[in-house]
Amino acid sequence: RKCPSVISIEQAIDEAMRYARTFLPEGKVATYIPELAHGDPDQLGVCLITKDGTVYHDGDWRQEFTIQSISKTICLIFALQTAGYEKVFSKVGVEPTGDAFNSIVKLETKTLHPLNPMINAGAIATASCCMELEDPFGSFMDLTRRLCGRESIQLNESVYLSEKKSGMRNRSMAYLMQSDNILECDAELALDLYFRMCSVSVTTEDLARYAVVLANDGVDPATGERLVENWIVRIVKTLMVTCGMYDGSGEFAMKVGIPAKSGVGGGIMASVEDRMGIAAFGPALDAKGNSVGAYRVLEYLSQTLRLHYFAGKDL
Amino acid sequence: RKCPSVISIEQAIDEAMRYARTFLPEGKVATYIPELAHGDPDQLGVCLITKDGTVYHDGDWRQEFTIQSISKTICLIFALQTAGYEKVFSKVGVEPTGDAFNSIVKLETKTLHPLNPMINAGAIATASCCMELEDPFGSFMDLTRRLCGRESIQLNESVYLSEKKSGMRNRSMAYLMQSDNILECDAELALDLYFRMCSVSVTTEDLARYAVVLANDGVDPATGERLVENWIVRIVKTLMVTCGMYDGSGEFAMKVGIPAKSGVGGGIMASVEDRMGIAAFGPALDAKGNSVGAYRVLEYLSQTLRLHYFAGKDL
Amino acid sequence: RKCPSVISIEQAIDEAMRYARTFLPEGKVATYIPELAHGDPDQLGVCLITKDGTVYHDGDWRQEFTIQSISKTICLIFALQTAGYEKVFSKVGVEPTGDAFNSIVKLETKTLHPLNPMINAGAIATASCCMELEDPFGSFMDLTRRLCGRESIQLNESVYLSEKKSGMRNRSMAYLMQSDNILECDAELALDLYFRMCSVSVTTEDLARYAVVLANDGVDPATGERLVENWIVRIVKTLMVTCGMYDGSGEFAMKVGIPAKSGVGGGIMASVEDRMGIAAFGPALDAKGNSVGAYRVLEYLSQTLRLHYFAGKDL
Amino acid sequence: RKCPSVISIEQAIDEAMRYARTFLPEGKVATYIPELAHGDPDQLGVCLITKDGTVYHDGDWRQEFTIQSISKTICLIFALQTAGYEKVFSKVGVEPTGDAFNSIVKLETKTLHPLNPMINAGAIATASCCMELEDPFGSFMDLTRRLCGRESIQLNESVYLSEKKSGMRNRSMAYLMQSDNILECDAELALDLYFRMCSVSVTTEDLARYAVVLANDGVDPATGERLVENWIVRIVKTLMVTCGMYDGSGEFAMKVGIPAKSGVGGGIMASVEDRMGIAAFGPALDAKGNSVGAYRVLEYLSQTLRLHYFAGKDL
Structure with missing residues (x-):
């Protein structure tokens, strides 16, 4: 001090x-x-x-x-630019949770909607708002490259496949949200975009x-x-x-x-x-x-x- | 916008x-x-x-x-000045909760300690750190008057008595924390100081x-x-x-x-x-x-x- | 009275x-x-x-x-006969929950294992114990027909497909359990057996x-x-x-x-x-x-x- | 077996x-x-x-x-005889909880009313239904002596005082219930009867x-x-x-x-x-x-x- x-x-x-x-x-x-x-x-x-x-x-x-989760900030920018304020914040809140990043509890006990876009559930819901684009991940990569000022930024394919194969807890959250009609697309589609976003190198x-x-x-x-x-x-x-x-x-x-x-x-x-x-x-x-x-x-x-x-x- | x-x-x-x-x-x-x-x-x-x-x-x-709860900020200043950083933050955390101000749940499921000093449970625990003073509430009032620049600030006695009589939910929190050895004094003592702090006019x-x-x-x-x-x-x-x-x-x-x-x-x-x-x-x-x-x-x-x-x- | x-x-x-x-x-x-x-x-x-x-x-x-859920009792008989007491009760407990049949909360806050085989999560875990059989659902049907004394009992195919397509909350539970290594097989396999069991007419x-x-x-x-x-x-x-x-x-x-x-x-x-x-x-x-x-x-x-x-x- | x-x-x-x-x-x-x-x-x-x-x-x-808690069964008999079915079960439910005997969580998240009379919160609420009697604990002792067939059954005074002095978690539950208007009397009155009931030798x-x-x-x-x-x-x-x-x-x-x-x-x-x-x-x-x-x-x-x-x- x-x-x-x-x-x-x-x-x-x-x-x-x-x-x-x-x-x-x-x-x-x-x-x-x-x-x-x-x-x-x-x-x-x-x-x-x-x-x-x-x-x-x-x-x-x-x-x-x-x-990884730093992509949640770009995902939020991307979704606000693509789908707009009203759409995004009809899916996800803006309150801190006090729970761990991969907690499911509040989805059941507090509110069906994830509390904010910086936790996994919230980022998956946010990602689901961008599905009307022709190539959502391609557009996300364009934005990422512009923000970081490097054209050669790429997906780490093996991390992406590893996450996609092993991400059962994220899968659990996504299906719970689909069950509650919070996602804008099928759980697996939103998850695939989410796993890709997290795997950018x-x-x-x-x-x-x-x-x-x-x-x-x-x-x-x-x-x-x-x-x-x-x-x-x-x-x-x-x-x-x-x-x-x-x-x-x-x-x-x-x-x-x-x-x-x-x-x-x-x-x-x-x-x-x-x-x-x-x-x-x-x-x-x-x-x-x-x-x-x-x-x-x-x-x-x-x-x-x-x-x-x-x-x-x-x- | x-x-x-x-x-x-x-x-x-x-x-x-x-x-x-x-x-x-x-x-x-x-x-x-x-x-x-x-x-x-x-x-x-x-x-x-x-x-x-x-x-x-x-x-x-x-x-x-x-x-009311605006006193929680003065209470925190008071406790940090009186009991120090280590003592205060051994009793209470600094994380947002995502729950209502008077929620008890996290005291049982997440951690025994209240998550932050801005919720009721956290303020009661913070107040309990100031009990070694001879006249805790008197000293709190001195600080409040200095911060607000008005010597004539007083306790609203009838609100204080009303809160003390009806504050069963705060009482519940205080006893739960006493049970978990989080308070520095008896629950009723901490509550009395807390109710007084909230009732300053x-x-x-x-x-x-x-x-x-x-x-x-x-x-x-x-x-x-x-x-x-x-x-x-x-x-x-x-x-x-x-x-x-x-x-x-x-x-x-x-x-x-x-x-x-x-x-x-x-x-x-x-x-x-x-x-x-x-x-x-x-x-x-x-x-x-x-x-x-x-x-x-x-x-x-x-x-x-x-x-x-x-x-x-x-x- | x-x-x-x-x-x-x-x-x-x-x-x-x-x-x-x-x-x-x-x-x-x-x-x-x-x-x-x-x-x-x-x-x-x-x-x-x-x-x-x-x-x-x-x-x-x-x-x-x-x-539907009445099959949970036959599923438990089937799993105890097939996989034995130790295996089944290493996956699922025997305590009542006090929560709704499709609640997820306790999987995160109380214990990773579902509390009993009569709730959805417990039945899915129980079903996952029977996967070493060559034709799990066929064997389950044999048992069901013997217990009910009717050879002509059949699966209701359209209910089965409807559940399989719409059962997102069950899917969420299954993936959460797979994430916690509670299932004996992949979530989708256990779910498929579970949905079939529920759809017997x-x-x-x-x-x-x-x-x-x-x-x-x-x-x-x-x-x-x-x-x-x-x-x-x-x-x-x-x-x-x-x-x-x-x-x-x-x-x-x-x-x-x-x-x-x-x-x-x-x-x-x-x-x-x-x-x-x-x-x-x-x-x-x-x-x-x-x-x-x-x-x-x-x-x-x-x-x-x-x-x-x-x-x-x-x- | x-x-x-x-x-x-x-x-x-x-x-x-x-x-x-x-x-x-x-x-x-x-x-x-x-x-x-x-x-x-x-x-x-x-x-x-x-x-x-x-x-x-x-x-x-x-x-x-x-x-101790075995008195909860006599307390329930006592309350049903004294206050009747409708009154008692307007205060407390009949469902198992899946939580520990001294858990508070469900009082906030599931229902304000304790889930059953066999957990501490439920027994305190049940005890509160008997307060219109002139001497509730005396009447309870009469019943206990009749049920056990021994006139000389007594209160263990030192255990009673010890529980009353240290029972902060029970106190917490009682005040939470008083806050939610579930008790028929002040928390301390219900607690005193509850602690006495538990301390019968x-x-x-x-x-x-x-x-x-x-x-x-x-x-x-x-x-x-x-x-x-x-x-x-x-x-x-x-x-x-x-x-x-x-x-x-x-x-x-x-x-x-x-x-x-x-x-x-x-x-x-x-x-x-x-x-x-x-x-x-x-x-x-x-x-x-x-x-x-x-x-x-x-x-x-x-x-x-x-x-x-x-x-x-x-x-």
């Missing part, structure tokens, strides 16, 4: 990586999707891109990994570019081109604050205080309002499914660079 | 009040505490104080009402003064005196974002986007980072326990004055 | 039918399986077979209907014959041939007492007091220990899924013929 | 005690009520009284212990006498005097079957098959229809709160003496 004197971004990143590495042994690589189990728990990488275009990076920042640089677009209100700071509507950016960042880190979102908001979204592939993407985009990556996860190393990198950067949205001004 | 051109605060307040009044018939005065049932559902008031000290107000801004001006202190990072902008430590302000405002509006917190964050806390007495207090404090009041409540009129006043002000923390800059 | 003087079975049935008909307007035909919606809510039938072989019947006793006479076999400790009273092992009969009848009537089992036990099993096809089958088997049928269901008319027929017969297992002896 | 040849009751009891003693090390004495922690985990006793008045006993059959002989009255349809077999109305006996025994052994009721029904009720004081009371009453006692409890030793004594007696209600007749 002490506030260090002024420090350069390079130095902050350097210290953050050293700090974060000490926590890696506390984490474990995800095993519930067989393909993810191949991750190297010692990897750690970070990329930070400021609004003026300066790129900082360290460690395994060029390692490709699957985007990215690097920290890709995600940092996407994050700085969100930080800059949806406009690519390099070109000045608007990629996402202002009202959509606001919704997405707000949901990242309240629900972006699974059932650890409240603690992350308190300790780090940056709109962020994590994925079980080991990535976390974070948008510092009007300043920068950050992405960190490390396959070792904590019990809630957040990357231990990436979390600590962001925690350290937030404290030393005063990135918390309520950091205040005085030292 | 349209962004109006520049507008004065006076005009924005004037329009907000007219807009909000049209929603009053949708609400109902709280009846579960007998004394609250006397509220006038047609009342509506607002007070806004900027960091430079200008005060704006309209409607029933001088009406006294009981602070305030006006929108009191709460707007308190809100601008939080907006100014804990420093009274008039005197330059620090009233609350920086790290505590950060925690409180973060919890206001994620949990401040009961199980409507997610929707409020999306639509209004100001750290805020509401109470069933009809008040909502909101802190616009580095800019202003706002408090609105109207006894007619929606189904989640938030004041219908105060909510709409804040929604309108947020849109016209661009107060959302992710408002962005472009028009 | 008055105890009438001695009355003949014919007269009791006659009165029971008249009594039960007055309740039919309270019920509604099941609609969640499209094919079931064709049922005629005014139908009512009963068949009663005593241990000495006398057959009594009235109303629509010859009407064919699908066995029977009459009240078929079920009354089956019921008298259970009442006679597993031995066909006509031939003296043992069809079900003694220890299996005991388990099945015990579960019929505690869980046979969905979440209305407790009330049925109190008011009627005969081991029984109901199905949403409109049938209820009941075994009066050492005395008789009874089956009643009426497609109009109450809110818990039990046939309104069949329930009332059994209630009336229990009172007038003193069939409650704790009826006592004195008048 | 083998059926031994004919065996005398003496021999069966002798073998049952030896069999049961081998399980005692698996249990633990209850500690959540401080006074109960003094129990001796090595104690084991049994008393069996046949309808013709023969008394069998072994071990610590004369040891006094507190009746009995022996296995007392409970066996009570059990044989129930087995004999409410009539004292020695005197021919009716002590409990027929319809009340039927309700009580039915609830003993479905809910008498906490969330182990289903397993007990399957394996033992005698209407029974257990208490955390270490006693279990069981009524074999039209034949005998049995009570066993041992302070070492299993995880569900049932006496390990008493459970095993009853299991052994049920098998060797063929006491299961669905024992059948053939060997």
Whole structure:
């Protein structure tokens, strides 16, 4: 809680990586999707891109990994652009849950509709809103490539097949929602799109570019081109604050205080309002499914660079 | 979602009040505490104080009402100052719940500890941390008067007695926590302090003064005196974002986007980072326990004055 | 609660039918399986077979209907005979749930294993234990025909296809169990067997014959041939007492007091220990899924013929 | 599951005690009520009284212990006699819960009313129906003494005070029910009666006498005097079957098959229809709160003496 004197971004990143590495042994690589189990728990990488275009990076920042739940933010942008506000929020709410990302309970006890688009059930329902497009996944990939500024982004086919084959719990949620008439299409169709979205292969640089677009209100700071509507950016960042880190979102908001979204592939993407985009990556996860190393990198950067949205001004 | 051109605060307040009044018939005065049932559902008031000290107000801004759950934010400040971070957060978590403010379920199914200090169970547990003081409620009142800048703030004795007599559901929560060794004192002691805290009588001006202190990072902008430590302000405002509006917190964050806390007495207090404090009041409540009129006043002000923390800059 | 003087079975049935008909307007035909919606809510039938072989019947006793959940008792016999006690009860418990027949909640909050074989999830898990047979459904049909004493019992193909196509909630449960490694086979395989079992077409006479076999400790009273092992009969009848009537089992036990099993096809089958088997049928269901008319027929017969297992002896 | 040849009751009891003693090390004495922690985990006793008045006993059959939850059956008789069927069952249901005896969850999620009178919440609600009597506990003691056939039965004052002082979870339930207008009196009044009822001191002989009255349809077999109305006996025994052994009721029904009720004081009371009453006692409890030793004594007696209600007749 002490506030260090002024420090350069390079130095902050350097210290953050050293700090974060000490926590890696506390984490474990995800095993519930067989393909993810191949991750190297010692990897750690970070990329930070400021609004003026300066790129900082360290460690395994060029390692490709699957985007997993971070795709839920792009899926939401995609669905709001494609199907509109009314349709999407007739399927899914905007409230945090207090339950784990793959919990089914609230679908039965609280409300038939998933509580928000950042949990699995909510993302599946959100994905189901985009089925009237001719090639939903193709259009999703176009959007993803634009947001990340890299044309060569691809699906990781073996992770996709692995998720599709083993994702029984997601399948269970999807059928429960189909049973309650919440999906806009058959469960298997929505699941297939969802599994594909989760299996897109990215690097920290890709995600940092996407994050700085969100930080800059949806406009690519390099070109000045608007990629996402202002009202959509606001919704997405707000949901990242309240629900972006699974059932650890409240603690992350308190300790780090940056709109962020994590994925079980080991990535976390974070948008510092009007300043920068950050992405960190490390396959070792904590019990809630957040990357231990990436979390600590962001925690350290937030404290030393005063990135918390309520950091205040005085030292 | 349209962004109006520049507008004065006076005009924005004037329009907000007219807009909000049209929603009053949708609400109902709280009846579960007998004394609250006397509220006038047609009342509506607002007070806004900027960091430079200008005060704006309209409607029933001088009406006294009981602070109710807004006291949970002061209770948390009080407990963090008195008992410290470690003690308080060993009793209560920081996660949103997705359940109603008076829900008991998660105490049994998810974790013995209440999920956050903004729900009733969490506030009772937080209050129990302050019992080693000689006069806990006296010290709480001192803090409240300093934060609100009014020495004459008093307890509403009849509301206090009414709550104490009728608050069986809160009593149930307190005994369940005592059974699980979560309280630092006997249930009835913690409840008595909790009921007193909820029954403090305030006006929108009191709460707007308190809100601008939080907006100014804990420093009274008039005197330059620090009233609350920086790290505590950060925690409180973060919890206001994620949990401040009961199980409507997610929707409020999306639509209004100001750290805020509401109470069933009809008040909502909101802190616009580095800019202003706002408090609105109207006894007619929606189904989640938030004041219908105060909510709409804040929604309108947020849109016209661009107060959302992710408002962005472009028009 | 008055105890009438001695009355003949014919007269009791006659009165029971008249009594039960007055309740039919309270019920509604099941609609969640499209094919079931064709049922005629005014139908009512009963068949009663005593241990000495006398057959009594009235109303629509010859009407064919699908066995639905009554098949859960045969499925349990089948699995215990095929896979054994240890295997079956490693998959499913023996406790009542207090929840509705198609509830998913307890699979997540209480225990991964379904609480008993009389709810949908439990029956699907039970069915999955029989997959090592060459033709599981063929063997199940053989058993069903022997227990009911009719070689010509058939599958209702259109109900089976309708259930298979529309049974999304059952599908959700099955995938959740597969995710938790509770099923002995793929979800779709277990579901297919389950849907077939539920879609067998029977009459009240078929079920009354089956019921008298259970009442006679597993031995066909006509031939003296043992069809079900003694220890299996005991388990099945015990579960019929505690869980046979969905979440209305407790009330049925109190008011009627005969081991029984109901199905949403409109049938209820009941075994009066050492005395008789009874089956009643009426497609109009109450809110818990039990046939309104069949329930009332059994209630009336229990009172007038003193069939409650704790009826006592004195008048 | 083998059926031994004919065996005398003496021999069966002798073998049952030896069999049961081998399980005692698996249990633990209850500690959540401080006074109960003094129990001796090595104690084991049994008393069996046949309808013709023969008394069998072994071990610590004369040891006094507190009746605890077994009093819930007498409380129900008492309330049905005092306040009537309609009143009692407007407060409490008759369905098994599948949850632990002290669970609160269903009071919030399923129904405001406790699911049955055999769980703590249900017994407190049942007790609250008897408050119009001048001396409710005095009248309850009169009934208890008559049912057990011993005038000298007394309250264990120190257990009562210990429960009253430490029973925070029961207090929590009572206030939740008062909040929902389910109690007929103030929570503390209902709790006081409930704690007293649980603290009555009995022996296995007392409970066996009570059990044989129930087995004999409410009539004292020695005197021919009716002590409990027929319809009340039927309700009580039915609830003993479905809910008498906490969330182990289903397993007990399957394996033992005698209407029974257990208490955390270490006693279990069981009524074999039209034949005998049995009570066993041992302070070492299993995880569900049932006496390990008493459970095993009853299991052994049920098998060797063929006491299961669905024992059948053939060997």
